[in-house]
Amino acid sequence: MAINSIDSSKRTRLVPQNFIDGEHSYTTISEILAGVVLNPKPPTVWFVATGLGFCVLNVMLLAVTYLVLTGTGVWGNNQPTAWAWDIVNFVWWIGIGHAGTLISAILLLMRQSWRNSINRFAEAMTIFAVMCAGLYPLLHTGRPWLDYWLFPYANTLGMWPQTRSPLEWDVFAVSTYFTISLLFWFLGLIPDIATLRDRSQHPLVKCIYGLASMGWIGSAKHWFRYEQAYNILAGISAPLVLSVHTIVSFDFAVGIVPGWHTTIFPPYFVAGAVFAGFAMVLTFGLPLRSVYPQIKDFITEKHLDWMAKILLATGLIVFYGYILEMFYGWYSGNTYELALVYNRLFGPYKWFYYALIFCNGIFPQLCWVPQLRRNVPFLFVLSIIVGIGMWLERFVIIPMSLTRDFLTSSWGYYAPTEWDWALFIGTMGFFVFLLFMFIKVLPIINIFEMRDLLMKNHHQFGHGHDGHENSEEAH
Amino acid sequence: MAHVADESPKLFGIVAEFDDPDVLIEAATKTRVAGYRKFDAYSPMPVHGLAEAMHFEDVRIPWMAFFGGITGCCLGLGFQTWIALIDYPMNVGGKPLFTWPQFIPITFEATVLVTGLTTFVSQFALNGLPKPYNPMFNAKNFDRASQDRFFLCIETRDPKFDEASVTEFLQGLGALDVSEVPA
Structure with a gap:
């Protein structure tokens, strides 16, 4: 008993803060969060954003249709740059997705209860971002209707995919990542869908939510197994998310192109992914807070502050990666690696490199100032700049190395075409459209985990009835 | 409690409604100690300590x-x-x-x-999911089990089940309301 009380006091010490602002009860939490979905009249901004997303989504459909009808030649890719925006954007999108898994799985395992209010929405981002990402390699195969060839299936040709290739690893990594993220997301949604089922008035709406809730009744026995399953999924998602971006980085690191063949790639890609992903959580989370002011009690300034701190930390790791890349180039003494360092600094794409250093290395340092970490307009600008910076990082890695490799005769210059732009901007529309549709249909904040947080707050801060004041000073 | 006994002959169990998770844990403990076995608690979020109180484990x-x-x-x-x-x-x-x-x-x-x-x-x-129909949905106020209320139901298949004594027992647990659940 004595040991127990000491242990629990240490644990509460780790999270000494209350992550719910204002006075809330289980009733108000359910009302506010389900109300965002069940409100028959969404705010005007919702219509504007969804409409805009839908229009831009059509640009994507146009770009895909034209590409499929014509061929990948419509892109700017050509020798020596066989990989260009398609893979830049693939890596960028998949990196954005990673914050969702980090927030929902890794922070869950670390008992970071502040994640409860941002995980749902970040997980949705993960799924939509992976959808956008997956589109690029699938289209880049040139004949997307034969993409099932990527999977090992018994075929009349008697052939199998080459499982020694990082590109084949990608197929498995990304498809597993998408599947597991979807399962994890859906599992997390079930109790909340049950809340929506019980709160909705319209019989058809009730019926749809009723079917989707799988008949969830909140039985203690069900919760027990549910939490087991949820934690196991979190436990496997954590190494999964690390493996996905590691494997994505293998696409480059296993190759011998100058600037790609380094061991720093896996950790530096993973950190970059989290960096970009948290930036995207802020890019969408901040406008959401102003469109739905009622959720400000749940996504508080403390959350913004902590997210900014994570941005700063992962940004520093990424910056360290940039410095090490330069160091490796110099220290290797290899002519081609040295030439790459020179080209980054003084080559045809040097401004991209300088912009990258500014966006990811210099600008995020402002997060050291505590007032700025809670300043919404600043954070929004920061998140956009980091998003651009992470895109530049992939651009610097990919076309910059490919256009300046071993033989001067095979040097070249890469520029995107209008169809590269159309597809890239189109996927953004796709992402925005899906995200806003999600906001209208499913709760953006995990309702049952907010109730759980409230219960913990009651125990911790004594709003409830049982006196745990003795755990204040136990050591 | 007033409206007991003259309904349909089919009864799934007797349910008690609470507004606090800690009271629910206490109630579950008392129910188990009293010797009831076929009962379940319902809550809008996972209540830690509830499964332990019910002596429920599944690995x-x-x-x-x-x-x-x-x-x-x-x-x-x-x-x-x-x-x-x-x-x-x-x-x-x-x-x-x-x-x-x-x-x-x-x-x-x-x-x-x-x-x-x-x-x-x-x-x-x-x-046992998906299960579109569950007798618990018939329980009074049960749509709040996914929102802000906590329930404990002793089922008729419990060997010790007796409508009058179970109702009285549940009322003694500090419930807001005790009612029967038609099957």
Whole structure:
């Protein structure tokens, strides 16, 4: 008993803060969060954003249709740059997705209860971002209707995919990542869908939510197994998310192109992914807070502050990666690696490199100032700049190395075409459209985990009835 | 409690409604101590300590996940080995066919995939979901079990079940309301 009380006091010490602002009860939490979905009249901004997303989504459909009808030649890719925006954007999108898994799985395992209010929405981002990402390699195969060839299936040709290739690893990594993220997301949604089922008035709406809730009744026995399953999924998602971006980085690191063949790639890609992903959580989370002011009690300034701190930390790791890349180039003494360092600094794409250093290395340092970490307009600008910076990082890695490799005769210059732009901007529309549709249909904040947080707050801060004041000073 | 006994003959159980998770834990403990076995508690979020109070334990999901993982791992590694060594051997510069380090990424992904699918499916299977109809939905006020209220239901299949005594017992637990659940 004595040991127990000491242990629990240490644990509460780790999270000494209350992550719910204002006075809330289980009733108000359910009302506010389900109300965002069940409100028959969404705010005007919702219509504007969804409409805009839908229009831009059509640009994507146009770009895909034209590409499929014509061929990948419509892109700017050509020798020596066989990989260009398609893979830049693939890596960028998949990196954005990673914050969702980090927030929902890794922070869950670390008992970071502040994640409860941002995980749902970040997980949705993960799924939509992976959808956008997956589109690029699938289209880049040139004949997307034969993409099932990527999977090992018994075929009349008697052939199998080459499982020694990082590109084949990608197929498995990304498809597993998408599947597991979807399962994890859906599992997390079930109790909340049950809340929506019980709160909705319209019989058809009730019926749809009723079917989707799988008949969830909140039985203690069900919760027990549910939490087991949820934690196991979190436990496997954590190494999964690390493996996905590691494997994505293998696409480059296993190759011998100058600037790609380094061991720093896996950790530096993973950190970059989290960096970009948290930036995207802020890019969408901040406008959401102003469109739905009622959720400000749940996504508080403390959350913004902590997210900014994570941005700063992962940004520093990424910056360290940039410095090490330069160091490796110099220290290797290899002519081609040295030439790459020179080209980054003084080559045809040097401004991209300088912009990258500014966006990811210099600008995020402002997060050291505590007032700025809670300043919404600043954070929004920061998140956009980091998003651009992470895109530049992939651009610097990919076309910059490919256009300046071993033989001067095979040097070249890469520029995107209008169809590269159309597809890239189109996927953004796709992402925005899906995200806003999600906001209208499913709760953006995990309702049952907010109730759980409230219960913990009651125990911790004594709003409830049982006196745990003795755990204040136990050591 | 006033409206007991003259309804349909089919009864699923007697339910008590609470507004606090800690009271629910206490009630579950008392119910178990009183000797009831076929009862369940319902809450809008996982209440830690409730399963313990009910003496409920089930370790099948972690084990299923574990064996799912082993299966995925064997499938992943075995399939790649079979392709590389037996069905489609390819001589790449005289290098060995069994290049196991290069099989690790897909083996890992297969492990995760099968573990995840097993966990997901077994959660539903063991919980008996999806189940569109559940007698508990007939319970009074039960739509709040997914929002802000906590319920404890002693079912008729409990050997000790007796309508009058169960009702009286539940009323003694500090419930807001006690009512019957038609099956």
